[in-house]
Amino acid sequence: xxxxxxxxxxxxxxxxxxxxxxxxxxxxxxxxxxxxxxxxxxxxxxxxxxxxxxxxxxxxxxxxxxxxxxxxxxxxxxxxxxxxxxxxxxxxxxxxxxxxxxxxxxxxxxxxxxxxxxxxxxxxxxxxxxxxxxxxxxxxxxxxxxxxxxxxxxxxxxxxxxxxxxxxxxxxxxxxxxxxxxxxxxxxxxxxxxxxxxxxxxxxxxxxxxxxxxxxxxxxxxxxxxxxxxxxxxxxxxxxxxxxxxxxxxxxxxxxxxxxxxxxxxxxxxxxxxxxxxxxxxxxxxxxxxxxxxxxxxxxxxxxxxxxxxxxxxxxxxxxxxxxxxxxxxxxxxxxxxxxxxxxxxxxxxxxxxxxxxxxxxxxxx
Amino acid sequence: xxxxxxxxxxxxxxxxxxxxxxxxxxxxxxxxxxxxxxxxxxxxxxxxxxxxxxxxxxxxxxxxxxxxxxxxxxxxxxxxxxxxxxxxxxxxxxxxxxxxxxxxxxxxxxxxxxxxxxxxxxxxxxxxxxxxxxxxxxxxxxxxxxxxxxxxxxxxxxxxxxxxxxxxxxxxxxxxxxxxxxxxxxxxxxxxxxxxxxxxxxxxxxxxxxxxxxxxxxxxxxxxxxxxxxxxxxxxxxxxxxxxxxxxxxxxxxxxxxxxxxxxxxxxxxxxxxxxxxxxxxxxxxxxxxxxxxxxxxxxxxxxxxxxxx
Amino acid sequence: xxxxxxxxxxxxxxxxxxxxxxxxxxxxxxxxxxxxxxxxxxxxxxxxxxxxxxxxxxxxxxxxxxxxxxxxxxxxxxxxxxxxxxxxxxxxxxxxxxxxxxxxxxxxxxxxxxxxxxxxxxxxxxxxxxxxxxxxxxxxxxxxxxxxxxxxxxxxxxxxxxxxxxxxxxxxxxxxxxxxxxxxxxxxxxxxxxxxxxxxxxxxxxxxxxxxxxxxxxxxxxxxxxxxxxxxxxxxxxxxxxxxxxxxxxxxxxxxxxxxxxxxxxxxxxxxxxxxxxxxxxx
Numbered sequence: 006x007x008x009x010x011x012x013x014x015x016x017x018x019x020x021x022x023x024x025x026x027x028x029x030x031x032x033x034x035x036x037x038x039x040x041x042x043x044x045x046x047x048x049x050x051x052x053x054x055x056x057x058x059x060x061x062x063x064x065x066x067x068x069x070x071x072x073x074x075x076x077x078x079x080x081x082x083x084x085x086x087x088x089x090x091x092x093x094x095x096x097x098x099x100x101x102x103x104x105x106x107x108x109x110x111x112x113x114x115x116x117x118x119x120x121x122x123x124x125x126x127x128x129x130x131x132x133x134x135x136x137x138x139x140x141x142x143x144x145x146x147x148x149x150x151x152x153x154x155x156x157x158x159x160x161x162x163x164x165x166x167x168x169x170x171x172x173x174x175x176x177x178x179x180x181x182x183x184x185x186x187x188x189x190x191x192x193x194x195x196x197x198x199x200x201x202x203x204x205x206x207x208x209x210x211x212x213x214x215x216x217x218x219x220x221x222x223x224x225x226x227x228x229x230x231x232x233x234x235x236x237x238x239x240x241x242x243x244x245x246x247x248x249x250x251x252x253x254x255x256x257x258x259x260x261x262x263x264x265x266x267x268x269x270x271x272x273x274x275x276x277x278x279x280x281x282x283x284x285x286x287x288x289x290x291x292x293x294x295x296x297x298x299x300x301x302x303x304x305x306x307x308x309x310x311x312x313x314x315x316x317x318x319x320x321x322x323x324x325x326x327x328x329x330x331x332x333x334x335x336x337x338x339x340x341x342x343x344x345x346x347x348x349x350x351x352x353x354x355x356x357x358x359x360x361x362x363x364x365x366x367x368x369x370x371x
Numbered sequence: 372x373x374x375x376x377x378x379x380x381x382x383x384x385x386x387x388x389x390x391x392x393x394x395x396x397x398x399x400x401x402x403x404x405x406x407x408x409x410x411x412x413x414x415x416x417x418x419x420x421x422x423x424x425x426x427x428x429x430x431x432x433x434x435x436x437x438x439x440x441x442x443x444x445x446x447x448x449x450x451x452x453x454x455x456x457x458x459x460x461x462x463x464x465x466x467x468x469x470x471x472x473x474x475x476x477x478x479x480x481x482x483x484x485x486x487x488x489x490x491x492x493x494x495x496x497x498x499x500x501x502x503x504x505x506x507x508x509x510x511x512x513x514x515x516x517x518x519x520x521x522x523x524x525x526x527x528x529x530x531x532x533x534x535x536x537x538x539x540x541x542x543x544x545x546x547x548x549x550x551x552x553x554x555x556x557x558x559x560x561x562x563x564x565x566x567x568x569x570x571x572x573x574x575x576x577x578x579x580x581x582x583x584x585x586x587x588x589x590x591x592x593x594x595x596x597x598x599x600x601x602x603x604x605x606x607x608x609x610x611x612x613x614x615x616x617x618x619x620x621x622x623x624x625x626x627x628x629x630x631x632x633x634x635x636x637x638x639x640x641x642x643x644x645x646x647x648x649x650x651x652x653x654x655x656x657x658x659x660x661x662x663x664x665x666x667x668x669x670x671x672x673x674x675x676x677x678x679x680x681x
Numbered sequence: 682x683x684x685x686x687x688x689x690x691x692x693x694x695x696x697x698x699x700x701x702x703x704x705x706x707x708x709x710x711x712x713x714x715x716x717x718x719x720x721x722x723x724x725x726x727x728x729x730x731x732x733x734x735x736x737x738x739x740x741x742x743x744x745x746x747x748x749x750x751x752x753x754x755x756x757x758x759x760x761x762x763x764x765x766x767x768x769x770x771x772x773x774x775x776x777x778x779x780x781x782x783x784x785x786x787x788x789x790x791x792x793x794x795x796x797x798x799x800x801x802x803x804x805x806x807x808x809x810x811x812x813x814x815x816x817x818x819x820x821x822x823x824x825x826x827x828x829x830x831x832x833x834x835x836x837x838x839x840x841x842x843x844x845x846x847x848x849x850x851x852x853x854x855x856x857x858x859x860x861x862x863x864x865x866x867x868x869x870x871x872x873x874x875x876x877x878x879x880x881x882x883x884x885x886x887x888x889x890x891x892x893x894x895x896x897x898x899x900x901x902x903x904x905x906x907x908x909x910x911x912x913x914x915x916x917x918x919x920x921x922x923x924x925x926x927x928x929x930x931x932x933x934x935x936x937x938x939x940x941x942x943x944x945x946x947x948x949x950x951x952x953x954x955x956x957x958x959x960x961x962x963x964x
Binding site: 567 | 775800804805834895936943
């Protein structure tokens with residue numbers, strides 16, 4: 006049972022406050038992903054869990070023991086670094102053996118574990134090589150192998166895939182996922198790539214400026230982002246936002262901006278109502294590109310808007326349209342078989358169930 | 372209209388013929404290397420050959436002398452002062468190098484972390500290496516002065532000694548005193564060079580080793596030391612050669628005394644060749660240094676190559 | 682990384698560092714305090730009751746006055762400066778050209794010539810000073826600044842060349858190719874494109890070459906004989922010691938003043954100095 010618990014965790018570098026009051030419980034065997042833009046404090050949090058950075062205030066518990074003062078070597082964790090940090094003067098086998106040797110494992114057991122880990126990762130033929138004789142993907146595997154042989158309580162990953170090319174990254178992502186299912190060890194994974202976060206995480210922590218924005222399962226973050234930042238960060242292409250005024254017009258809640266008038270559907274209308282104070286409450290309306298399509302006969306005019314096409318990006322599986330709606334730019338992802346050209350004027354329909362509203366000041370979701 | 376193409380001409384002006392020649396890489400390289408070749412040929416290659424001739428002659432100041440074969444070297448073979456200087460040179464080089472490496476590496480590790488005023492500390496630490504050796508050595512000679520020594524005063528008042536120590540007058544102590552000064556002057560060079568080497572080792576490696584369970588001592592020997600080895604070897608190479616051929620320190624501190632007990636190759640060569648005017652004999656002493664230097668360089672370069680290939 | 686308690690930091694890092702700094706700098710303090718101390722205090726035995734090593738209550742300039750009135754110290758400074766600057770400029774000129782050729786041009790034996798330069802870089806002055814003295818005499822350069830200006834480059838040029846090779850190698854080849862396509866000759870591409878980019882390297886090489894020639898001793902000792910031709914290091918050594926008698930106050934004053942120019946140059950270009958020093962070691 007290896008739970009990791011962070012309580013009111015803070016980190017200052019001199020006077021800069023980089024991690025602010027992080028509270029988090031990572032369950033046993035869970036794959037937890039920290040995601041956020043660079044400088045959001047995710048890596049610092051990971052390094053505090055590893056014991057590489059001292060904690061400024063708050064507690065880190067591994068298996069209910071506070072480890073704030075425990076040096077990294079005594080925490081029984083393994084970490085995969087962004088640049089792999091393979092020992093350049095040691096062979097692959099020695100790299101993997103190092104942690105076990107340090108812990109005074111008997112020789113045959115070390116050999117045994119290396120063999121097993123190498124088989125899992127398919128690097129048996131590389132064991133005699135030096136790191137600089139390996140390709141990026143192979144180094145990545147060795148770094149993973151070095152972590153696996155240790156059989157630690159917790160795996161830590163610091164952007165391990167960011168140095169790989171796009172194709173290899175997708176491949177390694179799949180392997181990491183399989184590996185976690187096979188080993189079932191608590192894992193904490195830091196990335197700036199929301200796709201990695203969505204695909205790998207059992208749960209995802211979104212951070213910005215040292216503050217946790219939302220913790221939840223990937224779909225939860227996608228469907229019900231807690232604030233405008235999470236909404237914009239998760240999902241690709243990013244969610245469209247428009248500044249609107251919402252008002253009650255004859256029992257219907259309507260969101261308006263120049264060139265745009267949308268009637269909010271039932272549940273969202275109800276939530277919006279609780280935030281309304283008088284006529285013309287300002288709000289931010291959000292809709293994902295994939296929740297927009299070219300309007301057909303079945304679409305109610307309540308959820309439609311007039312758009313002018315500025316750029317057409319044919320991706321094969323979909324078309325991304327950059328369109329202008331009044332003052333706002335709206336990106337839509339539409340059926341690849343629709344014929345559209347630049348400067349076409351067309352009517353787009355929004356999926357009303359998938360509209361989001363945010364408070365323009367606090368950026369919190371309605 | 373017929374256009375006559377002028378090969379190589381870009382603008383309207385025809386380049387000078389010798390400038391055109393410089394477009395050939397080999398000619399350009401030859402031209403660029405010429406001044407260096409002349410100076411080095413005239414003042415390194417020529418004196419080297421001249422030195423060999425001198426050592427094989429019986430020349431004195433003002434007397435070109437005659438060829439005498441290996442007579443000078445035979446004489447050295449029977450010269451006990453010469454053997455003392457050979458022994459001194461090896462002892463001096465070995466002891467100072469070990470200490471300079473150990474202390475320099477220690478200092479480099481102390482500097483390889485973040486603390487306030489690091490830049491200033493680093494700048495000041497290099498001073499012993501920057502300041503002209505002869506001048507700073509005089510400060511040491513004054514500190515070692517038997518009658519007025521501040522070191523004696525300090526040791527006495529701390530209760531370590533009862534009577535004065537004659538630092539430079541006692542043959543066995545004199546060498547030690549010189550060694551101390553050489554270490555003092557050399558440690559900054561080691562520290563700053565090794566610090567640069569340390570900074571090329573990714574801190575991630577140390578972190579990875581820490582997570583792998585290595586204690587600081589193990590991290591040093593298993594990660595830092597092997598990775599620093601190539602830089603260490605080059606620094607050692609420079610230092611060993613400089614120390615082996617050292618002159619200034621001994622010249623100022625003891626002049627080879629007391630009773631010729633602290634001579635090195637260079638100071639002994641100076642004493643014979645310039646001091647007493649026996650140019651040929653002095654050149655022979657200097658030249659006797661060459662095979663040793665040559666061996667040191669070859670061994671170290673081979674070792675460096677092996678270390679770097681790993 | 683978690684290092685543990687504060688006392689550990691002091692015991693393992695701060696105190697050793699303070700000790701290092703103290704030992705490395707104390708001789709300079711000693712040099713300074715001695716040069717301002719009156720003779721009466723200076724020649725008081727260490728076990729005398731009123732021996733007061735670390736401070737003086739009656740600072741005096743008498744040693745400095747002696748230095749300038751009774752010796753050619755001012756002339757020595759001028760000599761040293763002239764010799765150091767001129768030999769540095771000559772060495773930089775040769776070193777930059779040679780470094781460029783060895784690092785960026787393809788010609789037969791380029792590699793072995795590089796090795797030759799490295800080996801000459803390792804030749805100590807003490808190996809050749811006696812035959813060199815003969816040669817200097819034969820060229821009738823003895824007892825003139827030119828005996829040093831022409832011989833110092835023998836150890837400065839290999840150093841400058843070696844250092845500049847490192848800097849030149851780091852500049853991408855495309856820059857030159859682009860300049861040549863734009864119509865520059867090889868020579869002009871070197872002078873107008875590559876050399877200006879290497880200015881930090883040239884500065885480093887120049888500063889170190891300057892300190893090295895200021896520091897040089899044995900050639901100056903052997904090649905110069907008249908008091909008014911000497912450099913600081915040699916002048917101080919030979920003119921302030923009469924037989925067994927050391928004029929310690931003036932010696933230290935001379936050492937102090939003789940160190941000032943290098944210290945000034947160094948303080949202005951610490952970063953260049955350090956990068957040159959470490960660059961020459963990395964090779």
